[in-house]
Amino acid sequence: MNDSKKMMSQARVGVLSLALVALPAFRLSAQDAPDVGPHPPQPLPAMESHIGNVTGHAKDAKMDYRRYCVGCHGDLGDGNGENAVWLDPKPRDFTIATFKCRSTPTGTLPTDEDLYNTIGRGLTNSNMPIWNTFSPQMKADLVAYIKTFSPRWQKEKAGDPIKIPAEPPVTIESIAHGKALFTKLECWKCHGPQGKGDGPSAATLTDSKDQPIRPYNFAGGGDDSRFKCGSTNQDIYRIFMTGLDGTPMPSFMDTIQPNDAWDLVHFLRTLQVHRHSKENDVLKAAGGKIPAYEEKAAPASSSPSGASGGGN
Amino acid sequence: MRLSKPCTAVLVAALCPVMTFAGTISGKVTFTGTPVKQKPIDMSKEPSCAKQHATPVTTETVVTGANNTLENVVVYISAGADDAAAGQAVTFEQKGCQYIPHIVALHTGQDLKVMNDDQTSHNIHPLAKVNREWNKSQPPGSPPIEAKFDSPEFISVKCNIHPWMHGWFAVLKTSHFAVTKDDGTFSLPNLPAGKYTVTAWHEDYGTQTADITITGNETKTTDFSFKAKAY
Numbered sequence: 219m220n221d222s223k224k225m226m227s228q229a230r231v232g233v234l235s236l237a238l239v240a241l242p243a244f245r246l247s248a249q250d251a252p253d254v255g256p257h258p259p260q261p262l263p264a265m266e267s268h269i270g271n272v273t274g275h276a277k278d279a280k281m282d283y284r285r286y287c288v289g290c291h292g293d294l295g296d297g298n299g300e301n302a303v304w305l306d307p308k309p310r311d312f313t314i315a316t317f318k319c320r321s322t323p324t325g326t327l328p329t330d331e332d333l334y335n336t337i338g339r340g341l342t343n344s345n346m347p348i349w350n351t352f353s354p355q356m357k358a359d360l361v362a363y364i365k366t367f368s369p370r371w372q373k374e375k376a377g378d379p380i381k382i383p384a385e386p387p388v389t390i391e392s393i394a395h396g397k398a399l400f401t402k403l404e405c406w407k408c409h410g411p412q413g414k415g416d417g418p419s420a421a422t423l424t425d426s427k428d429q430p431i432r433p434y435n436f437a438g439g440g441d442d443s444r445f446k447c448g449s450t451n452q453d454i455y456r457i458f459m460t461g462l463d464g465t466p467m468p469s470f471m472d473t474i475q476p477n478d479a480w481d482l483v484h485f486l487r488t489l490q491v492h493r494h495s496k497e498n499d500v501l502k503a504a505g506g507k508i509p510a511y512e513e514k515a516a517p518a519s520s521s522p523s524g525a526s527g528g529g530n
Numbered sequence: 531m532r533l534s535k536p537c538t539a540v541l542v543a544a545l546c547p548v549m550t551f552a553g554t555i556s557g558k559v560t561f562t563g564t565p566v567k568q569k570p571i572d573m574s575k576e577p578s579c580a581k582q583h584a585t586p587v588t589t590e591t592v593v594t595g596a597n598n599t600l601e602n603v604v605v606y607i608s609a610g611a612d613d614a615a616a617g618q619a620v621t622f623e624q625k626g627c628q629y630i631p632h633i634v635a636l637h638t639g640q641d642l643k644v645m646n647d648d649q650t651s652h653n654i655h656p657l658a659k660v661n662r663e664w665n666k667s668q669p670p671g672s673p674p675i676e677a678k679f680d681s682p683e684f685i686s687v688k689c690n691i692h693p694w695m696h697g698w699f700a701v702l703k704t705s706h707f708a709v710t711k712d713d714g715t716f717s718l719p720n721l722p723a724g725k726y727t728v729t730a731w732h733e734d735y736g737t738q739t740a741d742i743t744i745t746g747n748e749t750k751t752t753d754f755s756f757k758a759k760a761y
Binding site: 300314316324325326402403404408409418419422423424426461463464465466467468469471472473 | 546573650651653654655657659663664665666667668669672675690691692693
């Protein structure tokens with residue numbers, strides 16, 4: 219074949235490939251495929267999901283689950299799909315209904331929206347894809363379907379999402395306080411003093427299925443580095459306040475005051491040394507060094523000999 | 531003493547709120563064979579705990595006493611007793627980077643208070659599979675963490691920061707339970723007449739049961755003997 223014909227046939231292949239890639243938006247119908255699963259509990263619980271004004275129905279997601287999910291999450295939704303043996307971290311086991319990314323307290327079920335967001339956002343540093351090609355209806359149906367794998371969803375209600383106060387301004391004092399908290403709460407035991415995931419306990423961490431697991435490395439990654447459960451300051455706040463259930467990362471809900479938590483968020487951003495952020499700008503403007511944090515004295519009376527003495 | 535029937539009835543009725551006919555099942559738990567030696571724990575990564583132990587402590591998977599007695603065996607009535615109400619709160623302490631006691635037995639719905647008496651943070655991570663799994667950080671000086679569990683389950687508990695820490699919450703449907711100490715003995719009192727199944731659970735050697743019938747206020751003895759595992 220001469221060159222132009224070659225190019226034409228290559229172009230045809232290209233167009234065909236594009237069409238195939240665009241297929242995720244196309245939903246298979248039940249009649250098209252032989253029964254190779256999935257096999258959630260029968261009869262399928264009439265599970266619904268509610269995200270915004272979209273209502274998902276479990277029965278409408280069976281073929282989508284088969285097309286996109288069963289390979290990793292398995293026929294029975296227990297995380298033992300065909301691919302699972304080669305994956306680390308392992309795919310989520312839906313049958314125990316323990317999830318990392320929640321807006322709800324540790325030990326409680328996530329909201330439908332939490333699951334919906336996880337599907338659309340994927341899970342960084344794992345094989346969970348970013349399914350941003352799915353329509354809202356598809357994602358909602360899949361959320362409802364996921365809820366059929368564990369009887370917990372029929373017995374328990376989702377937890378109440380934690381309240382996140384408005385973020386205070388990023389200042390060097392906030393960052394300094396965050397650093398003091400990072401030290402006091404011993405985050406460095408797993409995450410390491412620079413958040414590189416190399417703390418003294420890091421090497422022995424295992425998840426709740428006894429698989430080795432590493433703590434997050436804040437210093438890794440570039441400008442686009444994300445967390446398992448998002449990439450915004452609010453997401454960070456939520457992660458350490460609700461904990462990542464199923465992993466060694468605990469909830470600090472009972473140990474940090476809400477405003478102090480924001481200070482910790484601001485400090486954590488400075489550990490992401492390769493990522494441009496307001497926090498890194500503030501740190502740079504302060505000379506690149508985080509000052510020691512001084513406990514603020516309690517608001518005193520205006521008299522100079524008031525109760526608040528020097529540093530505590 | 532022999533009394534006429536009406537007198538006995540009156541006596542019993544008068545004494546009923548205070549004294550019912552209730553028997554006791556008691557016994558001893560022992561093992562045969564040679565248990566695996568427990569390994570010393572290296573706490574050098576946590577100096578504040580290491581210095582609390584003049585000699586290193588060992589793992590507690592199998593703890594034995596003199597005369598082949600087996601400690602940390604949960605003995606409980608698994609059938610035949612009413613699900614009596616839960617008692618007062620039980621405590622689970624983190625001290626010297628160890629869980630004290632190694633196993634705490636409690637009734638479903640009974641309050642559990644977890645305390646951190648160390649100078650380091652711990653995280654309490656009950657690896658529940660039937661109950662909800664949760665994971666909370668507890669820095670030194672924190673108030674006790676309060677928890678309860680709704681379903682019977684033997685829950686393995688760990689601290690992720692200190693990987694040698696292992697303990698158990700034995701959540702039971704009954705309040706007739708005991709955990710053996712180093713003399714291996716247990717006693718389950720206050721059992722009305724009836725047929726009971728007693729279960730003995732050890733975290734490594736498994737479970738054994740025995741069926742006992744109580745007819746009045748006698749004490750019946752049943753012993754358990756577990757076979758030590760080679761590894």
